[in-house]
Amino acid sequence: MREKKQHNFTSPDLSKLQEVIIDLRTKIYIPIGDDPEDARIRYLSRVGNKKT
Numbered sequence: 001m002r003e004k005k006q007h008n009f010t011s012p013d014l015s016k017l018q019e020v021i022i023d024l025r026t027k028i029y030i031p032i033g034d035d036p037e038d039a040r041i042r043y044l045s046r047v048g049n050k051k052t
Contacts, residue, residue: 017029020036022043030039 012029014029016032018032018034018036020028020030020039020043022028022040028039028043030036
């Protein structure tokens with residue numbers, strides 16, 4: 001019988017990321033030094049293309 005493989009997930013180090021607030025309920029994390037406004041626009045364009 002085969003042994004089950006353990007799944008090890010590592011969380012990202014939040015000290016290396018900056019928080020970008022999209023709205024009251026949505027926050028995304030981007031690398032420090034990236035443009036928060038650009039990240040917000042990219043996120044909203046992706047979410048806007050989804051069908052509801």
